Amino acid sequence: xxxxxxxxxxxxxxxxxxxxxxxxxxxxxxxxxxxxxxxxxxxxxxxxxxxxxxxxxxxxxxxxxxxxxxxxxxxxxxxxxxxxxxxxxxxxxxxxxxxxxxxxxxxxxxxxxxxxxxxxxxxxxxxxxxxxxxxxxxxxxxxxxxxxxxxxxxxxxxxxxxxxxxxxxxxxxxxxxxxxxxxxxxxxxxxxxxxxxxxxxxxxxxxxxxxxxxxxxxxxxxxxxxxxxxxxxxxxxxxxxxxxxxxxxxxxxxxxxxxxxxxxxxxxxxxxxxxxxxxxxxxxxxxxxxxxxxxxxxxxxxxxxxxxxxxxxxxxxxxxxxxxxxxxxxxxxxxxxxxxxxxxxxxxxxxxxxxxxxxxxxxxxxxxxxxxxxxxxxxxxxxxxxxxxxxxxxxxxxxxxxxxxxxxxxxxxxxxxxxxxxxxxxxxxxxxxxxxxxxxxxxxxxxxxxxxxxxxxxxxxxxxxxxxxxxxxxxxxxxxxxxxxxxxxxxx
Amino acid sequence: xxxxxxxxxxxxxxxxxxxxxxxxxxxxxxxxxxxxxxxxxxxxxxxxxxxxxxxxxxxxxxxxxxxxxxxxxxxxxxxxxxxxxxxxxxxxxxxxxxxxxxxxxxxxxxxxxxxxxxxxxxxxxxxxxxxxxxxxxxxxxxxxxxxxxxxxxxxxxxxxxxxxxxxxxxxxxxxxxxxxxxxxxxxxxxxxxxxxxxxxxxxxxxxxxxxxxxxxxxxxxxxxxxxxxxxxxxxxxxxxxxxxxxxxxxxxxxxxxxxxxxxxxxxxxxxxxxxxxxxxxxxxxxxxxxxxxxxxxxxxxxxxxxxxxxxxxxxxxxxxxxxxxxxxxxxxxxxxxxxxxxxxxxxxxxxxxxxxxxxxxxxxxxxxxxxxxxxxxxxxxxxxxxxxxxxxxxxxxxxxxxxxxxxxxxxxxxxxxxxxxxxxxxxxxxxxxxxxxxxxxxxxxxxxxxxxxxxxxxxxxxxxxxxxxxxxxxxxxxxxxxxxxxxxxxxx
Numbered sequence: 013x014x015x016x017x018x019x020x021x022x023x024x025x026x027x028x029x030x031x032x033x034x035x036x037x038x039x040x041x042x043x044x045x046x047x048x049x050x051x052x053x054x055x056x057x058x059x060x061x062x063x064x065x066x067x068x069x070x071x072x073x074x075x076x077x078x079x080x081x082x083x084x085x086x087x088x089x090x091x092x093x094x095x096x097x098x099x100x101x102x103x104x105x106x107x108x109x110x111x112x113x114x115x116x117x118x119x120x121x122x123x124x125x126x127x128x129x130x131x132x133x134x135x136x137x138x139x140x141x142x143x144x145x146x147x148x149x150x151x152x153x154x155x156x157x158x159x160x161x162x163x164x165x166x167x168x169x170x171x172x173x174x175x176x177x178x179x180x181x182x183x184x185x186x187x188x189x190x191x192x193x194x195x196x197x198x199x200x201x202x203x204x205x206x207x208x209x210x211x212x213x214x215x216x217x218x219x220x221x222x223x224x225x226x227x228x229x230x231x232x233x234x235x236x237x238x239x240x241x242x243x244x245x246x247x248x249x250x251x252x253x254x255x256x257x258x259x260x261x262x263x264x265x266x267x268x269x270x271x272x273x274x275x276x277x278x279x280x281x282x283x284x285x286x287x288x289x290x291x292x293x294x295x296x297x298x299x300x301x302x303x304x305x306x307x308x309x310x311x312x313x314x315x316x317x318x319x320x321x322x323x324x325x326x327x328x329x330x331x332x333x334x335x336x337x338x339x340x341x342x343x344x345x346x347x348x349x350x351x352x353x354x355x356x357x358x359x360x361x362x363x364x365x366x367x368x369x370x371x372x373x374x375x376x377x378x379x380x381x382x383x384x385x386x387x388x389x390x391x392x393x394x395x396x397x398x399x400x401x402x403x404x405x406x407x408x409x410x411x412x413x414x415x416x417x418x419x420x421x422x423x424x425x426x427x428x429x430x431x432x433x434x435x436x437x438x439x440x441x442x443x444x445x446x447x448x449x450x451x452x453x454x455x456x457x458x459x460x461x462x463x464x465x466x467x468x469x470x471x472x473x474x475x476x477x478x479x480x481x482x483x484x485x486x487x488x489x490x491x492x493x494x495x496x497x498x499x500x501x502x503x504x
Numbered sequence: 505x506x507x508x509x510x511x512x513x514x515x516x517x518x519x520x521x522x523x524x525x526x527x528x529x530x531x532x533x534x535x536x537x538x539x540x541x542x543x544x545x546x547x548x549x550x551x552x553x554x555x556x557x558x559x560x561x562x563x564x565x566x567x568x569x570x571x572x573x574x575x576x577x578x579x580x581x582x583x584x585x586x587x588x589x590x591x592x593x594x595x596x597x598x599x600x601x602x603x604x605x606x607x608x609x610x611x612x613x614x615x616x617x618x619x620x621x622x623x624x625x626x627x628x629x630x631x632x633x634x635x636x637x638x639x640x641x642x643x644x645x646x647x648x649x650x651x652x653x654x655x656x657x658x659x660x661x662x663x664x665x666x667x668x669x670x671x672x673x674x675x676x677x678x679x680x681x682x683x684x685x686x687x688x689x690x691x692x693x694x695x696x697x698x699x700x701x702x703x704x705x706x707x708x709x710x711x712x713x714x715x716x717x718x719x720x721x722x723x724x725x726x727x728x729x730x731x732x733x734x735x736x737x738x739x740x741x742x743x744x745x746x747x748x749x750x751x752x753x754x755x756x757x758x759x760x761x762x763x764x765x766x767x768x769x770x771x772x773x774x775x776x777x778x779x780x781x782x783x784x785x786x787x788x789x790x791x792x793x794x795x796x797x798x799x800x801x802x803x804x805x806x807x808x809x810x811x812x813x814x815x816x817x818x819x820x821x822x823x824x825x826x827x828x829x830x831x832x833x834x835x836x837x838x839x840x841x842x843x844x845x846x847x848x849x850x851x852x853x854x855x856x857x858x859x860x861x862x863x864x865x866x867x868x869x870x871x872x873x874x875x876x877x878x879x880x881x882x883x884x885x886x887x888x889x890x891x892x893x894x895x896x897x898x899x900x901x902x903x904x905x906x907x908x909x910x911x912x913x914x915x916x917x918x919x920x921x922x923x924x925x926x927x928x929x930x931x932x933x934x935x936x937x938x939x940x941x942x943x944x945x946x947x948x949x950x951x952x953x954x955x956x957x958x959x960x961x962x963x964x965x966x967x968x969x970x971x972x973x974x975x976x977x978x979x980x981x982x983x984x985x986x987x988x989x990x991x992x993x994x995x996x
Contacts, residue, residue: 042578042635043623046571051651054568076546079538080625080656080672081594084601086534088611098601102573103613104625105597107660109576109590119580121595121622130613131535133572133596133625143534153847159543164572164656168599180572355645 017367019301024245028296032174035304035367037291045172045179049288052368055312057182057288061162063214063310064184064286067206073158073186078140080164081131086139090264093138096231100168102133102179133166138232138283141187142261149189149279152271156199157189175292176249176504183287189279191271193258196280197235200256203284204237207252215290216307216419217241217297218427219251220450220499222475227459230283234258240474240499242427243296246448248474248501251293254284292504297423304369305392307419308412315341315348315408316370318361320377327352330376333401340405346412366391371415372408392419433497437468440488440500444471450501454494456487465489471500509859511793516737520788524666527796527859529783537664537671541780544860547804549674549780553654555706555802556676556778559698565650565678570632572656573623578631582756585630588723592660594625594671625658630724630775633679634753641681641771644763648691649681667784668741668996675779681771683763685750688772689727692748695776696729699744707782708799708911709733709789710919711743712942712991714967719951722775726750732966732991734919735788738940740966740993743785746776784996789915796861797884799911800904807833807840807900808862810853812869819844822868825893832897838904858883863907864900884911925989929960929980932992936963942993946986948979957981963992 016034018026032038037053049057065075081104088094108125112118134140141159148154166180186203190196204221211217219239229236233255241251262268262278271277298305308314317338319330334350341348351361358375365373375387386404389396392415399407430449434440443451455461455473465488466472476498487494508526510518524530529545541549557567573596580586600617604610626632633651640646658672678695682688696713703709711731721728725747733743754760754770763769790797800806809830811822826842833840843853850867857865865881872878878896881888884907891899922941926932935943947953947965957980958964968990979986 039636039639041571042575042632043571043573046573048571048636049569051566051568055566057569058567074543074547075550076543077541077549077674079533079535079540080658081535081538083534084611087601088609091609094601094611098603098611101599101601102596102623103598103601104594105613106595107593109579109586109593109595109624111590117580117583119576119586119590121597131594132601140534144531144540147531166572182569 017301017303020244027301028292029174031295031299031304032292035369037295037304038174040174043179045169047174047178049182052312053291056291056294056306056310059310059312060210060214060290061184064210065162067210068160068184068186071202071206073160073188075161076159077161077163078137078144080134082134082137082140084130084132086143087132089139089143090232090261092260093136093232097135097167101135102166102168104131104133134163135165135167136283136285137161137163137165137185138187138257138261139265142265142267142281145187145189145279146265146267149267149269152191152269155189155191155269155279156195158186158199159188160184160186173292175288175295177289181288183285185283185285188282189262189267190282191269191277191280193280196258196282197256200235200237200254200282200284203254203282204239204252207254207284207286208239211239211241211251211290212420214307214309215294216309216416216423217251217293218420218424220475220477222477222480222499224253224475225459225462225473225498227462228473230255232257232260234260238475240450240501241293241297242430242449242501243293243504244426245296246430246444246502248450248503249289249293249296250474250503251290252284252286255282257281257283296504298419299369302363302394303367305419306369306371308371308416311369311371312347313349313368313370314346314412315372315374316361316365317348317350317374317376318358318365319350319352320358320375322378326378329378329381333381334376337401337404341408344405344409346405346408362389372411374408390415392422431499434488435485437488440471441469444469444502448502450474450499452497452499453488454483454485454496455498456490456492456494458490461487461489461492465500469500469502471502474499474501474503509793509795512736519793520784521666523787523791523796524784527861529787529796530666532666535671537661539666539670541674544804545783548783548786548798548802551802551804552702552706552782553676556698556702557654559702560652560676560678563694563698565652565680567653568651569653569655570629570636572626574626574629574632576622576624578635579624581631581635582724582753584752585628585724589627589659593627594658594660596623596625626655627657627659628775628777629653629655629657629677630679630749630753631757634757634759634773637679637681637771638757638759641759641761644683644761647681647683647761647771648687650678650691651680652676652678665784667780667787669781673780675777677775677777680774681754681759682774683761683769683772685772688750688774689748692727692729692746692774692776695746695774696731696744699746699776699778700731703731703733703743703782704912706799706801707786708801708908708915709743709785710912710916712967712969714969714972714991716745716967717951717954717965717990719954720965722747724749724752725775726752730967732942732993733785733789734922734941734993735785735996736918737788738922738936738994740942740995741781741785741788742966742995743782744776744778747774749773749775788996790911791861794855794886795859797911798861798863800863800908803861803863804839805841805860805862806838806904807864807866808853808857809840809842809866809868810850810857811842811844812850812867814870818870821870821873825873826868829893829896833900836897836901838897838900854881864903866900882907884914923991926980927977932963932980933961936961936994940994942966942991944989944991945980946975946977946988947990948982948984948986950982953979953981953984957992961992961994963994966991966993966995
């Protein structure tokens with residue numbers, strides 16, 4: 013099974029695609045650039061979604077649902093936002109099909125069912141939501157509005173990759189409205205912290221928190237906060253963004269509130285989102301040449317138990333012992349499966365569950381029963397150990413914790429070893445063309461230099477880290493004075 | 505607050521709209537026929553969705569996600585399905601907007617970005633899913649496939665109503681693939697039972713299980729099972745459907761499997777769905793002129809506690825007592841809110857929570873504290889009672905159960921009293937024009953008669969009940985022989 017996967021060294025990009033397809037996370041579809049999220053991939057997304065949803069609710073947010081379509085006139089109201097997304101909009105122009113008179117059994121778009129105003133399939137929902145908020149906000153008493161939505165969005169990308177960049181993807185988008193600038197900024201920062209906590213503690217993926225440069229900002233934002241992660245090929249991946257939108261959308265949609273002094277003011281806004289792209293990050297950050305390696309806290313299956321037996325009698329003995337173990341594990345909240353399917357041999361199952369990244373595999377044979385033991389295999393280190401059946405639930409719970417922590421530590425060590433200062437363009441390129449990673453370099457703060465470096469090296473400024481130390485230097489490209497280093501990388 | 509709602513007697517339809525809007529369930533949007541589901545309405549949907557999702561998983565189903573778009577050529581492959589939905593399809597024809605040269609600040613559809621093949625926004629997903637299943641199914645070992653998806657769908661309706669009929673709505677659609685006809689029929693029947701159980705036990709809404717006549721069948725189905733509920737105005741509402749699709753989609757998409765004898769066979773299919781329409785049913789079945797009445801098992805909030813006090817000292821005493829009660833209730837799994845917002849007076853709060861249909865309201869004043877008691881009000885009966893603070897959590901748990909059961913019993917009694925046999929068209933019309941309900945009448949089994957009755961009375965055959973008793977009679981319309989009564993009603 014594992015032999016069918018390209019190795020990371022031979023072709024990292026093909027390794028990734030192989031893994032996504034063969035581990036059953038996703039599949040291509042008949043629609044250009046759209047994917048099918050398969051049950052195993054969706055179970056992973058459900059675990060991520062449920063935890064994020066809990067964290068959003070714990071910070072006072074509620075869910076709602078806004079229309080899929082945005083009338084063109086609303087879409088274009090916030091000019092920068094419209095400009096930023098116009099090139100990738102799927103547009104509904106008609107509302108009916110009819111039988112094609114020239115081709116039996118075929119349908120055609122009914123030209124008489126042309127919409128008066130075209131509808132954009134939402135690439136993001138600021139426009140439709142702020143147009144709605146206009147009706148909901150009159151007074152400071154209506155604020156803050158702390159609303160999130162789980163939804164599908166469509167951005168017509170020319171070059172797509174499973175999870176990382178697809179025309180349609182699933183995400184959540186928070187859209188909040190506030191009475192003061194300070195409160196909105198605090199909200200945007202809080203949600204960045206929530207994202208960082210989720211990605212680090214649940215996905216075992218260390219991130220760098222920072223802000224985007226002006227040219228990398230979300231279209232329509234005053235400030236874009238982001239978390240950046242590092243993949244095993246030395247490329248960076250933006251794992252989540254949180255935007256302080258100022259009063260841009262309030263002005264575009266004329267959303268004002270009367271404050272305590274009865275003065276009319278424009279409302280302050282934030283928006284923030286993460287998407288199924290995170291699954292791509294998860295795969296690329298942790299997996300190996302044998303398959304996925306999933307962090308226990310979000311793995312659809314945490315433990316798989318495989319019986320090894322000859323004949324019905326041995327099988328019955330193992331069934332009996334495993335039955336109570338499974339119950340105990342489930343009671344302890346462990347996601348466990350007993351795979352006694354007799355269509356496949358144990359070796360095949362072992363490879364299959366390695367491919368699927370199940371954190372722990374327990375093999376139990378007749379001799380194990382005699383010895384009151386079992387063989388436990390960790391997916392992350394591929395270590396095997398003989399363990400006692402006594403207190404096995406505790407052993408497993410401890411190991412799951414340990415795997416979670418070790419995966420994070422491993423990814424963090426790799427990341428930390430790949431934040432490399434450079435003071436010349438030669439070093440800069442040498443690092444990028446070598447092992448890659450984040451290059452920490454001085455930048456003169458201009459969009460021109462940023463663009464020139466991108467042109468020359470394919471690296472972008474991933475972020476200006478939060479609490480970035482001041483350091484006087486000269487821009488690596490222009491030689492002009494600079495007050496801080498920023499992080500460059502090639503990125504997904 | 506409650507005075508702003510139209511009464512049921514004066515205008516049932518307006519009463520419904522008032523309620524949905526004023527209780528904060530949904531709002532109109534800028535997109536024709538699309539609604540915004542507001543946080544309170546979405547919290548209700550989340551509770552319904554989570555319970556249904558659990559029931560689907562308990563019956564062996566897994567979730568996945570398929571594309572929003574269906575290429576026209578796939579959409580038209582299953583002819584009847586295509587024909588049935590063609591008239592209500594939103595169609596994406598372009599993938600880009602550009603600046604309108606004739607109108608500064610405006611965007612226009614870029615004529616150069618016309619899709620080679622139009623994309624239909626899914627009105628239902630059989631086509632895209634069966635085209636995908638083709639790649640997943642080779643052998644009997646790949647079967648059954650038991651997959652569900654939670655998604656948005658779009659059906660371009662000309663006359664829309666909040667929740668009941670909207671251009672975009674949220675739903676789940678199960679799509680299963682089986683090796684035998686028998687197994688597929690059993691699946692369709694099982695899911696009908698799951699729906700009936702959910703609607704009756706969680707939504708407290710009694711349903712009649714049955715099958716649709718041929719003309720009311722889902723486009724592309726061999727048999728459509730349904731559950732039908734009765735609203736307070738005597739009109740019926742289809743609350744869920746489960747379809748046995750035969751081999752129609754397998755043939756349209758050429759999905760075959762090799763059976764145990766290595767013979768190639770077409771795969772058998774089912775699909776089944778319920779939608780946010782259920783929220784409309786919930787509102788119309790239980791609510792009264794004061795507002796929503798929500799069944800405790802799915803109510804976003806089950807208990808609200810309102811303090812009644814003069815001065816800080818009383819407030820502090822109440823706070824202390826309520827604090828521990830809230831903790832105890834939460835521990836017992838009760839969704840409770842302590843509303844000590846001092847911007848509103850208790851009377852205003854009482855009306856607000858009645859409007860929102862919170863099952864139990866607890867008012868606690870200073871004198872109550874002295875007496876170790878509180879005032880509890882049931883939303884369903886509007887009864888008030890003085891209760892002891894001792895064992896209050898148990899009292900509340902018991903009352904929540906009681907409200908759930910009583911709401912079901914009340915709706916069932918109403919429904920049972922409104923299944924009325926008719927043997928002449930005069931009686932038939934008299935019933936429908938009077939209190940309404942289900943009219944049980946003989947029908948000759950032809951689509952012509954069905955259509956003629958619909959034309960004349962606006963009533964449709966809601967279903968042929970499961971296990972319908974045989975009874976010889978004559979068709980109420982044509983006078984031709986009939987072997988059973990079927991249920992007619994005017995319907996949403």
